[in-house]
Structures are given as structure tokens and as C-alpha cells.
């Protein structure tokens with residue numbers, strides 16, 4: 462792991478050439494997972510852990526071993542199977558917690574113990590019932606006794622921000638003297654401001670005597686919406702590690718969002734003179750995997766990974782974007798792994814329509830463009846978003862674009878455990894005529910997707926359903942794996958059932974079109990006998 466840098470030259474006085482390497486400590490699987498509504502199975506945790514390793518986070522907090530046998534098991538599996546990042550477990554200063562962390566992390570020779578104790582008067586008096594001296598001796602004892610048992614030791618002064626400054630410095634000095642490699646300064650309740658954070662880190666860096674490799678770390682909660690700004694201020698003040706989580710999940714309003722803080726450092730390297738080792742092209746996929754695993758998609762307008770983060774609909778914006786992306790974009794969507802960006806709707810102009818058609822392989826002349834543009838505007842007046850599927854239908858005519866047509870879908874489900882969600886589907890296929898099937902699943906949409914697979918005679922699974930309410934309409938996007946290929950389909954309707962059925966239909970039409978195109982090009986390439 463490259464050594465993070467919290468040298469005293471950090472901040473405003475950094476020289477032009479000094480770009481500091483900031484370590485990214487991810488706590489999605491610990492602080493994130495402990496938040497209500499975000500719990501994950503061990504299988505989900507492992508999948509997320511692999512995606513965090515692909516992102517190249519420096520440290521991954523895999524859980525809190527003493528919290529439950531399930532947490533300990535998940536940490537042990539991550540430690541055994543995931544290589545690259547340092548694998549870490551949280552622990553209180555109690556001997557039992559340290560032993561549980563040790564057992565869980567045994568399989569990794571690249572591990573870290575993360576010890577914490579509350580240092581603020583509120584935590585000392587109301588929660589722990591310990592005096593200042595007792596807290597200091599807990600810190601000293603727990604670190605000295607763990608030294609040598611783990612690759613690295615991190616110490617966190619919980620509620621550091623509301624701790625008296627002299628006592629915070631004393632506690633962190635005891636931790637550094639006892640051998641802690643990382644000194645974490647959490648804003649446990651999301652109370653501080655960027656200005657205070659900057660000043661605090663300058664003070665700590667200047668006044669705590671430590672070995673050269675010892676790093677200051679920031680851990681910010683988002684109660685006032687300032688977790689990312691506060692973490693960035695800590696970096697300017699001298700922090701060498703940022704604790705954060707994918708999509709900003711965590712206790713209450715969450716933690717500093719990894720994707721936001723990483724992209725802020727990258728995009729504004731001129732200002733922060735700092736960078737991370739994160740492979741940013743994996744951010745969008747990691748965010749999507751977490752959303753699927755927890756059933757919580759980030760809001761549409763979420764910075765960096767939200768569905769609208771790179772969407773441009775207004776005609777003037779689209780025109781500017783097509784002339785030069787930088788008119789309205791400060792990051793390349795591909796830098797964070799976001800696929801297509803322009804949303805076609807009633808505000809879109811001819812430039813945007815032509816660009817999308819070219820992307821779909823249609824290079825049409827100016828006269829035809831006039832007609833298609835007029836048809837597009839009429840369609841856009843009735844729909845919020847014109848999809849690729851709609852455009853193919855405009856150019857090719859309904860029949861070529863859509864191999865499948867929906868005749869009827871009926872869903873049956875219920876709230877009782879004995880209810881067996883069932884879908885009856887009737888469709889017309891361009892060549893095979895009318896077909897029907899009954900599908901089953903754990904829910905009505907899975908049952909409907911099963912029915913589609915039966916009529917299409919393919920193996921398939923419903924991987925994701927993304928549903929948003931848009932004023933009166935439901936906007937549904939489905940993701941499926943059909944015959945081993947990932948396909949998506951999208952539709953909007955005031956009735957959720959119709960929207961879901963049409964989204965599935967669009968996905969199956971996309972799949973059929975892809976399969977036909979592949980068969981055609983294989984036939985064209987086949988040698989003539």
C-alpha cells in the first residue's frame with residue numbers, strides 16, 4: 462500500500478509539485494451496513510468486498526467482529542478471499558472485542574485492528590461512566606496489548622469533534638505513543654464545519670508528536686449535509702486518510718460518500734493538490750451493485766452516480782454539450798463508468814437527436830431528418846423520455862423495431878406467506894404469432910419475467926427493477942440476464958403493472974434485436990460454399 466501523506470506541508474502551503482496520496486478507507490460494510498435498511502447477507506458482503514478491491518480502496522472495514530457471529534463470519538470470509546486492500550475489523554477497547562477481531566482477521570496477513578472509545582464529555586460521562594484518566598488508560602492498554610497481533614492499529618477518538626481540545630490532543634498523543642499507526646478523528650454526529658475541520662487538523666498535525674509513518678484520518682457523518690466538504694477540509698488541514706462509504710451510506714444521514722470525495726480530489730487536483738489510488742471507472746458499477754444488494758438506489762440527482770448526474774435534457778444544454786462537452790460537464794461520464802448521458806425529451810434539439818441516431822447506427826439525410834424530428838417532437842410531447850427503442854421504432858417502423866408485442870398481462874399476488882405470485886402473459890411474436898405462458902416467481906414482476914422467458918424459450922433472470930414516481934407516472938427500468946446477456950428495458954405509465962410489463966417487453970425486444978443483428982452479421986461473414 463503506498464504510504465499516505467499527512468506531512469505538515471499539506472494544505473495551503475503545498476508546493477506546485479506536491480500532489481499528496483490520500484488513503485481511502487472504505488466503511489460500506491461496517492458503518493454503512495449497520496444503518497437501518499442496509500443490512501446485507503454474507504454473499505452480498507463478499508460481492509461488495511470484491512468490487513471494493515477492484516476499485517482499489519486502500520483499506521476495507523469488513524465489519525465489527527464482536528457485534529454478532531454473522532459479522533465475524535463475513536469478516537473472516539472477506540479476509541480469506543479478498544486480496545489487495547488492508548482488511549480491517551472494528552473493536553471496542555475490551556479484550557473480548559480484540560480477540561474476536563483477531564480470530565476474524567486471522568486469514569489475512571494484511572490486516573488492521575480499528576480500536577475506538579468515546580472521548581467527549583457526553584460519551585465519557587453518560588455512556589462509559591469513565592473519568593478522563595480511565596479513558597486514557599483504556600487507550601494505552603488496548604493498543605499496547607494488540608501491538609504485534611495485527612498488521613496495523615488504528616485508533617478512533619469517538620465523538621472527537623465534541624471533545625475538549627486539550628483532552629483530544631492528550632488522548633491522540635497516548636495512542637501515538639502506544640503504537641497506533643493511524644489516528645482517526647471522527648465527527649460522529651456530523652456537527653462540524655469545513656472551517657473548523659481545517660483548523661482542527663492543522664492543530665493536531667502541529668501538536669501531536671508521532672513517528673513519520675503515522676497518519677491522521679477523517680471520518681465524517683452527514684447530519685448537516687457537510688460530510689464530503691468536511692473530509693476535504695480535513696485533507697487540506699493535513700489528513701492522510703479519508704473514511705467513507707459507497708453512496709454515502711452509514712449511520713443516520715450516512716457517511717462521506719466515497720465517489721464524491723474521490724471525484725472532488727481528482728477533478729479539483731489543482732486546488733487540493735491531492736489524489737487517491739481509486740480506479741474511478743468502477744465507481745458507477747460499485748454504486749449499482751450496492752443499490753441492488755441493499756434494495757436502496759441512490760436518488761436520481763445524487764452527485765457522481767445518480768441517474769441524472771450526467772443527464773442533459775434542455776435543448777440549449779444538449780447543443781452546447783454536442784459542440785463541446787465541457788460547456789456543461791466537469792467530469793467525463795466514462796471517468797466514473799457511466800454509459801450514455803443525453804436524455805432525449807421534449808426539450809431536445811436536432812443536434813441531440815442526430816447524435817443519438819448516429820450512435821444507434823442511423824446516418825439519415827437532412828430531408829428525412831426533418832420528418833423524423835417532427836415525429837420525434839410529437840412523441841416527446843406524450844412521453845417524458847424518448848428511449849432508444851422508440852427511436853428505432855420511428856426509423857424502422859413498429860414491426861422491425863419490435864419483434865414482441867404485448868397483448869395482455871395479468872398478475873396475481875398477495876401479502877400472505879402462502880401467496881404464490883403468478884403472471885399470465887399473452888404476446889404476439891412477429892413470426893411465431895400469438896403465444897401465452899404462466900410464470901412464477903418470488904414476486905409479481907419476477908413471475909412476469911419468468912412468463913416472458915417461457916414464451917421466448919430462453920433462460921433468464923430478473924436482476925434489477927428501478928422504479929421512480931414521476932408526477933403521475935411510474936418510470937420503471939428493468940435489468941435482466943437473458944441467455945447469458947445483460948439487457949435493459951424501460952417504460953413509463955400511470956399504472957405500475959403496465960409500466961413493468963412494457964419495460965420487460967422493451968428488454969425482450971432489445972434482446973431479440975441484438976440476437977437478430979448478431980445472426981445477420983454471422984451469416985454475412987460465413988464463407989460462400
Ligand code: KIV
Pocket residue numbers: 492551577617619620645647648649650680682
Ligand atoms: O462515527 C464514528 O465515530 C464511528 C467510529 C466507530 C469510528 O463510526
Ligand code: ZN
Pocket residue numbers: 492647649680682711712
Ligand atoms: Zn461512523
